[in-house]
Amino acid sequence: MEKKQKAIVVGAGISGMSIACLLAKKNFEVTVVEKNSIYGGRGRVLKSNDFVFDMGPSWYLLPEVFDDFFKLFNEDINDYLDLVKLDPSYRVFLPKGKVVNISTDIEENIKIFESIEPGSGENFKKYLEKSEKLYKVLVGRLFYKDLTSRKVLMDRSLLKEFKGLSASDLFSNYEKLCSKYFKTEELKRIIQYGVALLGSHPEDAPGLYAMMSYADYKQGVFYPKGGIGKLFTAIYKLSKKLGVEYKFNFDVTSFNYSDNKIVSVISTDGQKEDSDIVIMNGDYAHTELKILEDKYRTYDEKYWSNKKIGASAFIVYLGVNKKLKNLEHHNLFLDRDWKDHFKQLSDSDIWPEKPAYYVCAPSKTDPTVAPSGCENLFFTVPIPAGVEDNDSMRIKYFDKIIKHFEQLIGEEIKYNIIYKKIFTVNDFIQDFHAYKGTALGLANNLKQTGFLRVGYQSKKLNNLYYTGQYVHPGSGLSACVASARILSDKITDDLNEK
Ligand SMILES: Cc1cc2nc3c(=O)[nH]c(=O)nc-3n(C[C@H](O)[C@H](O)[C@H](O)COP(=O)(O)OP(=O)(O)OC[C@H]3O[C@@H](n4cnc5c(N)ncnc54)[C@H](O)[C@@H]3O)c2cc1C
Known part of the structure; x- marks a missing residue:
């Protein structure tokens, strides 16, 4: 044998x-x-x-x-x-106290888009058509092909896979692509949040990221109990x-x-x-x-x-001994000027001053992840890979994020914290040998x-x-x-x- x-x-x-x-x-x-x-x-x-x-x-x-x-x-x-499908898929905190829940129902989402930018409903539908096309080509046909291989790239039949997509769909940047459909910052933020959480500027990210909206809006956001x-x-x-x-x-x-x-x-x-x-x-x-x-x-x-190395992350795991009213399972805090956040992520080695961030509260839909009457919270803030990390910076940053979070949800939590762990740059290096403490590898x-x-x-x-x-x-x-x-x-x- x-x-x-x-x-x-x-x-x-x-x-x-x-x-x-x-x-x-x-x-x-x-x-x-x-x-x-x-x-x-x-x-x-x-x-x-x-x-x-x-x-x-x-x-x-x-x-x-x-x-x-x-x-x-x-x-x-x-x-x-x-697996369960979450509904709402997620909640978005926008500037000026506006809060929207993205639904599994497209018609509901059209109403939200119209309320932010009158006339945008039709464009949202067109954007979703584009997104679906991108998804079907990229995930349906190209996802499992080694696009770094000379043999694959020389394969002329590969060209057929791109049918229905223009060069600008594939190679323009994500910001440019979104600007064809949406005028307001708010709608662009709602659409582009995924790229933002990866710590990439939508102007640096390829337009093909639009395919994620198909996953988001048409397929939905799932959660394994x-x-x-x-x-x-x-x-x-x-x-x-x-x-x-x-x-x-x-x-x-x-x-x-x-x-x-x-x-x-x-x-x-x-x-x-x-x-x-x-x-x-x-x-x-x-x-x-x-x-x-x-x-x-x-x-x-x-x-x-x-x-360009992918962003690191400032992560906080928090156990809170009360239920919070104004959160859903997934919550995006996109209320502040995120252009500054991206600039600080890519051009500087400081902890971003007023970052966009994400809070997961799985205990909102799953009682098995927290004791009864408590909330399980997971904060992620994209910060630059390679940035200096020490205890005093962690404490200051934690206070800054919690203060902002409390303001936006309209509730205090700092006296209700019964479990807290911070995980950031040095932990990524120590636990995963992550180059410069990156959370995401190559950008x-x-x-x-x-x-x-x-x-x-x-x-x-x-x-x-x-x-x-x-x-x-x-x-x-x-x-x-x-x-x-x-x-x-x-x-x-x-x-x-x-
Ligand atoms: C905070 C955060 C949130 C994210 N959110 C999402 C999300 O919601 N949805 C999503 O789809 N993706 C998300 N991602 C991205 C996703 O988690 C990662 O892309 C993926 O898990 C990476 O998997 P991997 O197998 O490439 O590497 P890793 O998960 O890093 O696994 C590599 C393994 O190799 C081990 N290792 C390293 N060096 C050695 C060594 N020398 N000897 C032995 N073992 C070694 C490490 O310990 C590690 O276990 C997130 C990532 C982070 C950090």
């Missing part, structure tokens, strides 16, 4: 666990090594004092990506998750069913090499795992700069310092999209591959699952070519 090939996956984030499943199905012997003591990476779960906090992602968008992933294994995701952590548990369980082994508390710090290949991965404390192929789910820049020997780097320090901007992203494979080591938020399609849970699928196909192609 032919000996199974051994794949080592470094990192048990969503992409690492997804590629582990795919390779196990292809008859690899797969071991995932993970520096932390639990799976999930940015999507880990924090349990404390009967609160259950999702530590990172909280929006379950593009459900078909996860459905399709499970179908690859003849499994039904609904056997793992109890118990929290997004349940998605990670589902993929972990699936991988275990397929025979994947896990080694936790295994922090890879070096490799052994032979013939331009990695033959084993070594941890800080001297543990060793032999490998035929290595898939890195951990931070791409950290791997290149800190784990690989210099001669095996594909990209040098200058390359990384010229890249998704016009110059770093599609074929302009970093490659799936090392140019120096024949058996080193990458998956996750640095590679195409980028950050976000669904994109990370897509990256694992693209990589799995690529590994099969590479083996067949040998």
Whole structure:
């Protein structure tokens, strides 16, 4: 019997666990090594004092990506998750005290748009048509293609996939595209919030982000009961069913090499795992700069310092011993001049003065994530990667955000806090080896999209591959699952070519 090939996956984030499943199905012997003591990476779960906090992602968008992933294994995701569609999808706090709830009903949303910008209802419908077209081409047909591969890019049939879309749809910036449909700042903010939460300026982000509005308005915002952590548990369980082994508390710090290949991965404390192929789910820049020997780097320090790194985040997990009246499950605080916020995110190394931010209150719809009569709150504020981080800055920033939050919801919470944890730049570095403390890897901007992203494979080591938020399609849970699928196909192609 032919000996199974051994794949080592470094990192048990969503992409690492997804590629582990795919390779196990292809008859690899797969071991995932993970520096932390639990799976999930940015999507880990924090349990404390009967609160259950999702530590990172909280929006379950593009459900078909996860459905399709499970179908690859003849499994039904609904056997793992109890998904509910949120209604309202989310609440937006706008300037001058205006608050709107985005509904699952398009007609309701048209009324909201008309109330902010008379006459915008028709344009909203046209914008959604454009968004749907973009979605169907990008997610329906291009999401699982390696747009960084020369072979894929030279494939002339790819051009057909873009039918119905103009060059300006794909390559203009998001701000320009939205300005064709909406005049007011308020409506643009409502539409562009996703990009803002990624810490990207809509002028730097590609127009193709408009496809997210189709996901948002037409498909809806879902939530797995118990929290997004349940998605990670589902993929972990699936991988275990397929025979994947896990080694936790295994922090890879070096490799052994032979013939331009990695033959084993070594941890800080001297543990060793032999490998035929290595898939890195951990931070791409950290791997290149800190784990690989210099001669095996594909990209040098200058390359990384010229890249736009995705924002970091100031995150607060709060347990509050009362119920809050003016919140929904997802809440966007977009009331202040966000151009200043973007400027401070990209041009400076200070903590943004008056940021846009997001608060998740899952206890509004799910009683299992907080003790009775309490609220589970998760604040995320995009801040620049690489910014100085120390205790006094954290305390000042926390006070600033809470004060603003209390003003907007019209209720005090500072004397009701019974659990509090801050997680920001230095924690991203310490827990994930995140380059400059980035929350999101490589920024998704016009110059770093599609074929302009970093490659799936090392140019120096024949058996080193990458998956996750640095590679195409980028950050976000669904994109990370897509990256694992693209990589799995690529590994099969590479083996067949040998
Ligand atoms: C605050 C926040 C909110 C977000 N919100 C959303 C959202 O609502 N919806 C959405 O779709 N996306 C969201 N995202 C983005 C999404 O969470 C990420 O894009 C995705 O989880 C990244 O997955 P990954 O597998 O690429 O990497 P990670 O989750 O970072 O996993 C990498 C793993 O590798 C491990 N590792 C690193 N180095 C080593 C090493 N040397 N040895 C061993 N192990 C190592 C790490 O510990 C980690 O477990 C959010 C992200 C953040 C940070």
